[in-house]
Each structure stands twice: as structure tokens, then as C-alpha cells.
Amino acid sequence: MRNSRFKQRSSRSNSPSSPKSVPRGRFSRRIGTKTQSSKKNQPTPLPKFRLLMVWGVLALAMLGLSWKIYQLQIVQSQELKEKARSQQTVNIRPYIPRRSIIDSENNILATDRLEYILYVHPIQFKLTQAEVAAKLSPILEDKTPQQIIERFKERKTGIPIARGLAEGVAERLKALKLDGVEVNETYRRFYPQENVMADVVGFVDNERQGQAGIELSQEKLLERDLMSLYVQRTALGSIMPTSLPSDLLKSNDWRVQLTIDMRLQRSVRSALQQQLKKFNAKRGAVIVMDATDGSLLSLVCEPTFDPNQFYKSKVELLKNWTVSDLYEPGSTFKPLNIALALEAGVIEPNTVIFDSGLVTVDGWNIFNASKTGNGSINIAEVLQTSSNVAMVQIMRRLNKEDYYKRLQKLEINQKTEIDLPGEVSGRLKNKDIFMSQGIEVATASFGQGFSLTPMKLVQLHGALANGGKLVTPHLVKGLVDVEGTLHWKPNYETKQIISPKVTKEVVEMMETVVNTGSGKAAKIPGYRIGGKTGTAQKAGPRGGYLPNAKITSFVSILPIESPKYVVLVVVDEPQGGNTYGSTVAAPVAKLVIDTLISLKGIPPSK
Template identity: 65%
Template sequence: MTDSTSKVTFSRARDRAKKQPSHKKRPSPRQNSRRSLSKAKTELNPTKLPKFRLLLVWGVMVAGCVGLGWRLYQLQIVQADELRQKARQQQVINVRPYIPRRTIVDSQGNVLATSRLTYSLFVHPQLFESPKEKVATKLAQSLGDTTEQNLLEQFRRQKTGILLSASLTEDIAEKIKKLNFNGIDVQERYSRFYPQQEMAAEAVGYVDREYKGQAGVESSQQPLLERNSTSFSLRSSRDGTIVPAYLPKNLLNFDHLQLQLTIDLRLQRVARSALKQQLRKYHAKRGAVIVMDATDGSLVTLVCEPIFNPNQYHRSQVELFKNWTVADRYEPGSTFKPINIAIALERGAIEPNSRFYDSGSITVDGWEIYNATREKFGSLSIAEVLQTSSNIAMIQIMNRLSRKDYYKSLQKLELGKRVGIDLPGEVAGSLKSESEFSAKAIEAATASFGQGFSLTPIKLVQLHGALANGGKLVTPHVVRGLVDAKGYLHWQPSFKTHRIFSPKTSREVVEMMETVVTDGTGKPARIPGYRIAGKTGTAQKAGASGGYIPGAKITSFVGIFPVESPRYVILVVVDEPKGENTFGSTVAAPVAKLVMEALISLKGMPPSQKVTDE
């Protein structure tokens, strides 16, 4: 091969190399290092932001910090107490153990009211797994006071929460539990039980299903009947688990004191029996018997008929829950005449030996007034005025006082005030205004024989108690105090007294009232060997809208004995007796006699040393 041929071949190879793409040279390590450094500097030095954007970001951050600080101040300082209290409410459970109400006993320690464990029966038909017919059959057999059909009807009307009984006995409750039916719930609870039933319901009252007193001392003495109990706290963890905590010392220790009443259950039974018999005999609307110890105002007997059974109060008429001896007013009639005699003696308007002429009628402000029997009694001593119950003589006696003085004397008796008895629902008496009373002579005339104003039976007992104890108004009450199991008195209420008559006046009037029983209308109340003072009353019955109800009357008798040492006041009131011979002497006085005979026997009272009998 020649040289020229070799040159041509090299030239072609060079031309092909030019036509082919050339490859880049790989950078050296030093060049790579320089490039990485340059790139890092670019990343560390971003593009510079505008100034307003920096200020905006800075402002947002500052505002956020200030807001958080302010909120922290609100939570830690301002709302600290409130939040702490909420936390405690969520974390702590307050527990107060159940402590039964105090037992109520009479003056002799007989239980009148106590708490006992009873059972409530609820059924939930939607949870029954057995046929409803089978459940109804078994329950009817266990309860005994319902039928299978009646239960099935209840199951159809309601799917859950049916209360079948609120007072199951323990043996019945256990029998139902043994049935093992799903959907039957027997719940234990405490309820009030009254072993004497209606015998002392006027004073005791009753407790409802919420365990709240609704009448009698169960209502008025709620603070005394509810024992003081200490509540304690249990702390709960975050998951609701109860954590044991400190318990107060003597937590479950409580006193065993009982609330003792002044009522004597023995005399209560006698009074109720005698009153019920008389109400049936004269077909009367209602009646009451009150016996008060005038030395301190304690009520030995308080009977109203008709009355309710506190164990079954829900079956009684609502009006029976009201003790009308403290809640209803009436015009006392002639039983108020001894009080008027005491007023006249106290004012010096008459003397014990004064005499007045009863002509049988008298006209006052155009009104013709007669005696209740339409009789004319002629010349009468003060004692004979009470014996005959002369309206005519009473008008003449009270006319010796100016109307203003007479009115002030009635005000002194506190006729317009409550007596303050420890029973609920008491109302004050009703006395007309002084201007109205003084404007017309007929007002003083009717007031002289116990009409034209009204008071409660308990107020009349209080006034006659003042005659018995030497002139002092005592507070009638049924609560003796708190006693322990041995009868020792740990607490007793205190009452104020207020003098309205002098001892001399009181004594003179009581001795005059004795002649009413020995020689006057009160003879049916006489008891051989005992000196008894009394006064009968037969008053017209005022209507609710004014005037008097035609043919309706209220008969009553008030007695004080023994006369030689007056202590007890007895009031018998019979409302609306039916028949011809219905007077205080025929309807009320015989009841008072039976009550006094029982009182003599129970208290062991000896016969009077000086007895005035026919």
C-alpha cells in the first residue's frame, strides 16, 4: 500500500469522527467540589422577602403570644375558683347515708309513727321472656289484690315502668323474687308506718311517697323529725372508678331520740269512740273533741271526725287532711258568754252579785233579739245569766261598757291572731274593724252572746284555759319534746304566756260556770263526786257568702274541772246535727261527760272535797 492510500484512509476516519456527536468531558474532582459549594450557597441564601411580609408574620406571632398569655391569665387567675369547683364536681361524689325519720310516740311512749322497710314492684313488659299471660297469672297469685286480666291490660297499655305496688311486705316481695321472671323489678325503700292508723292522725299527719310530711307534726316538725346526718365525699378516677377516701369520724352514729307528743292515746280512743257514736246518732256533718292542760297548754286529746287513715292517705278525701279545729273559724255562740262576763268583771262594769232583768226580747238598731228558747227569765244574777244562757241579759251586761272599751277588750284577747299551735294550717280569728264595731249598737249586742265574729275551736279552748289557770293565755301545743328510749327529755319547746284576766276574775267566772252544770243547761255533764264548770252553746251557722244557713247550727260544750283546782279544759263541738232536740246540752255535753270520766280514771283524780249536787 502506498503512502497516498494511507493518507486517504486517515482523512476519511477523521471526517467520520467529525460527523459523530462528541462526548462531554468528565469534570475533574476540583470542578465538582466548586459546583457543590456554589449550589449550597444558593440554597442558604434564598431570595430576599419584602419588608411588609416580615412585619406581618412578626405581628401575627406577637398577637398569638399576647392572646395565649391573656387566656392563661383568665384561666389561672380570673376563673381559677370556678374551674376548681367544676373539677371537684366531676371528680368527687358526695354521699349522704340514709337515716330514718324519728319515731313519733304519745305521752305514754306508744308508737304513733315509725319508719320501716317496704318494697316497690315495677314491671317492664318489653323485657319479658316468658309469655305475658304466664307472668300475669303468677303475679296475680302472689299479689292477691288484683286479677290476671287487670295485669294484662296494664301490660298492653305500657311497655315499661309500670308500678304495680308501692308497699309490698317482705314475704310477698320474696315470693315475687323467686319467680325469676325477667322484666320484674322489686326495689327496697323506707316508708312511714302508722301502727295506730287513724287514731291520732289529726296530730301526727302523714308522709307522702317522697317522704315529705304533708299534715300534722309530720309536716310542721319536719326539722325535728329528720335526724342530722353527715355527708362525705368519695373521689373518682378519670375512668370513673371510685377511689376510697377519708370518712368522717362516727359517720354512721346517730341519735335515737324520739319525738314525743302530749297526746294520750288512751283518752284519744275514748273521745273518738264517744264522738263517732254521737255523730251517727244525730247524723251530724263533723265533730271535734279537744282536751287541754291549762297549766301549760299541752293538748291531751285532739280528735276530729271524720278522719283519714295515714297508712292509706291516697284513698281519703283531700279535705280530711285539714285539721279543722285549727283551720276553720266558726261563731262560738253561748260558749263565749263566760269570756264576756270576765271582760265585764275585769272592767268593773258589773259585780258578781249584780242582777239584770230578762224580759224575753230586746230591740237593738231595729233588730228584735230573743233568747234561743224564746223564754222570759225575769230577774237574774250573773251566775243565773250563764245558767239560763240569757241573750237579753248578756246584751244589758255588755252595754255597761262603751263600744270602744268593749272592742279594746276583745282585741286584748288576741281574737285576730293565731294561737301559735305547732300544727300546720292554723288561721286567725275574724273581728270587725273598730270603726264598724263602734258605729252600730247591734255589733256589740250580737258579740255579747258570741255571734258577729269568728274564731277557731282551738282559740276558744285557749280563752277558757285562761279562766282555768288564773288569767293567762298559754299556747296550745302537741309536741312535748325529744326523748330517749328511757323517756328522758333531751329537748322541749318553750312558749310565752300573756295575762288577760286577773286571778280573782278568773276564779269568780269558773265558780259561776259550775252552777251551769249543777243547776243549768250543763246538767248532762255532771259527774257525781266531782266539781265541774261548764257552758253549753247552740249557735247559728254562718254561710260562706254572709248571713246564716237556714236550719244549720253548731252545738258545743266547754268544761273546766276540777273546779277546786282547775286544770283541764274540755271542748266538744258537733257541726250540723239533725233532729228536733239538738242543743249543746243534748248533743255535746254527754260526750264531754264520757271524756271527763275517762280522764278521771286515767289520771287517778280523787273526788272533790266540796261537791254541789242536787
């Protein structure tokens, strides 16, 4: 029975056709599960807004790319080309020396030359310091081994042992092949005339920047105008030779020519040096100017310096004091005052003035230098005797305001505009002070109470020589090539300040000063020379005048029949009892004029 029941159960469970083999509820659940699974495998439709968003992003990307292409190809095209060119080319600027400076006769005054510098690097020595010094000393003749060793102790590397070495010396040093010893090439400004032209040319420092004279004032003119060169290079950075211009190493060879004559300059300096030594003077200066155009033929200051070794000189010697220092001109200004009085019509050449030897102004007693009177004298004799008393009486005849305006017309308180650095303006008292105090008119009449530079005084006497024109003193003639052809010249201003008739009368009066007056020491037989001596007290830094300190001077004009040259000699603080413009400055002027006559071929007067 048990077996039969078991068999029945088995047959039911194994029969696939039997409707009762699977329960109804379970079948229903399986069918439902299968239906849900098939639905999941089917693709879900994409919403429209997502589709539009994707297309929008793609469209914006396309627009952005188009805009970028437009920027690169159109807007930034030139800029990108320049960047590409800068990557493919290299900008080189070859070393270009400064222009040479020459005098009026084409003598070299300043030029650039190749030289060598010896550097040592003790940290790299393979020999001992004593061994290296022993090898260097015989070549560097001015340095002992011990001196060289002392230099080695300064630092471990980059010690400059010697500068300005000649090529032969440099080659001998290189031949030693010592580790830690280096010879470098460089260019240096060289002044072959040494101190002869230092006052004019000036110098450049170690950075090749002008520091004085023409080297400073004409810095731009001395720089050669060579543009930078762009040459192609390979991907490895090397320069392609075919891209180099054929005239790479050529630059224009124009030189800066000056009006100075070195032959005259050398002679003038020698004459001045002798006189300074004779009178133990503090310093002196000589200026020679062509009054027709203002060109300076000589400009000397003593003592001076060597521009090749400027660092060894005192600072005060590096400036040209004929344009930077003021002084009271004294009696050398009297011819100019005479010209003003003649121009104003208050005197004539034959006017007679009584010189008693003393005049009192505002309670101040004014004497002549001789302490004596000259009696009745004409205007020429006023200059011959250098009478202070007569000058006071002459200038009193002018209305104070008129006199002041005429002094202003001379441009005393203005610069000459010379092409040298450091020029200062003269000093003329304030108009109110000048008008209110009679002593101001009195002192101005004999060249005191105001101050100017020696260069300004030369400019004013140049106006007497050339018919009344105020010319600009200058040193630069222009740019010339190696054949002497002038390619460029500066323009200098000229203005009329005194009538030609008056200047002719004054110059002829100045001739009598040399012939029969205080300027006899400058007289040269056969030549008509005009002049005026001056001996002025030196103003103190706090007002008043320094005791036993004076400036002696002499100014001359020649030849009288056709005035062309002005010569000024100034000697500062000569020592001794007989120190006047006639005894100290005039003899120097004679030597200078003698040389000028010889060099310029000035014929004797008829």
C-alpha cells in the same frame, strides 16, 4: 490553499495564550456575571428593629408564662385543689329516713319502714302475658290473673303492679326469676295508728313531702341533719373503703315527741263517733288542753282519714277544721263576756239582772232560747240559764269603745299560733260598724256577730282556767332520744289578759252551770267541774243564718279547786228535735272527762 487556511484558523482558536482567542466584550460580560453571583451568596446583615422585635416577642412570652404560673400557683391554687379533689373523691348522701313521731307515752305515730314495689316490663317478657300473670297472681293474693293482664296493657315498660309489699312476698317474687319482672326496695312513711292520730300527725305524699298536720308544719324538724360525705375513689372510679367513716350508717336517733296521749285520743274518738252517729251529725271535734302551758292532750276531728291511704279520702277531710274553719261560738263565749264586764267593774258576782225574756235593740227583738224570761237573777244564774236578754243588759253597761277594746285584747281576730298548718284568724267587726250599731254590741254579748276557730275558744277558756294567761296551744313537746331524754323543746309565748281574781270568780260561776244549770249532763259525782253549753245558729255564705242548721257545743274546766284542763266538744249540724249543747255535746264531754280523770289520776275533790 484551502487546507492551510483551515489549519491557521484552527490553531488560533485552540491557542489558550492567544489574546485574540476570546473577544474582549464577551470576556467582560463573563467577569461581571461572576462578580454578581459571588455577592448574592454572602449573608445580608439583619436590621436592628427586627432584632429588637424578636427579643420583645420572647420577653412578652416569658412574662405571659410567668403571669400564668402565678395565676395557677397563687391566685387559683385553692380552686384548682377543689377541682382535683372533686375528681379524686365522690360526694355521697345516704338515704336518711325522716324522724319518727311519738306520743307523750312513746307510742310510735309515724315512722319510715322498708317496703317493696313490683314493676313489670312487658316488652321484656319471654313468656306470654297470661303465663306471667298466672305466676304472679298466687303471690299477689288480692289480684286475679285477668286483673294483672289488664295492667300489662297500660304500656310497654315500667308498670307498678303492687306497692307496699312485705319482705316475704318480695322474696317469693324474686325467686320466680321472670324476665321483665322487677322488685325494687324503697322506704315509705308508715302510720301504725292509722286514723286515730290522722288529725294531728297528717301525712306525706309519694314524694315524701308533708302535706298536712305535723308532717307539714314541722317539716324541717322531721328532717335529720346529716351532712354530705366525701370519700376517696380510685382512678377507675371505685370507692376506697378506708376513706369511709366508721359511723357512716349511723344518724342521730332523736324523735319528735308530741304532747298528745294516744290512749285518751282513742277514747275520745270513740265517744265522738257514737254521738255523731246517734244524731246523724255532719261532723264533730273534741279538744283537750292543759291550760297551764297550752299542751294539747287530745285533738280529734270526725270524720277523718287513714294517712296510709290518704288518696282514698275526700280532700276536705285532710285538713284539721278546728284551726281552719270559723264559727260563731254562741253561749260558750258568755263566760268570757262576764269576765270582761267584771274586769271593767260594771258588775259584781252578786249583781242582779232582771230578765224579762225580751229585749229590743235597734228595732230587733232578742229572745232567750227558751222563749221565756227568768226574772231577777244574779250573774251565776245568768250563765246557768244561758240568758241572752240578761247578757245584752250586762254588756250594755260598758262603753262601746271600751267593750270593743277588751274584745281586741282577747285577740279574737288573731291566730293562736298553734303548730299546725292552715290556721286562720277570727273575724271581729270593724270598729266603726261596732260603734255605730247597737245590735252589734247586743249580738256579741251572747257570742254571735263575730267568729273564731274552736282552737281559739279553747285558748280563751284556758285563760279563765289558768288565772288569766293567754297560752299558746301546741302539740310538739320537743326532740327526745330512745331513752326519753329531752334534748330540745320549743318556746311558746304566754301573756296576761285577765286578772286572776276575775278568772277565779268566773270559773266558780261555771261550776254552778254543771251542778244546777244546763250542763248537768257533764256532772261526775265527787268532782268539781265547770262548764258552759252553747247552741248557735250557723251563718250562711251570703249573710244571715241557715235555717235548721246549728252548732252545738260544750266547754268545761276542771278541777275547779285547782283548774288545769279545758275540754271543748263541738258537734256540727246534729239532726233531730232535741239537739242542744246540753243534750248533744255535754254527754261526750262527760265521757272524755271520765277518761281524763282515770289516765291522769285526778283525785276527787275534797
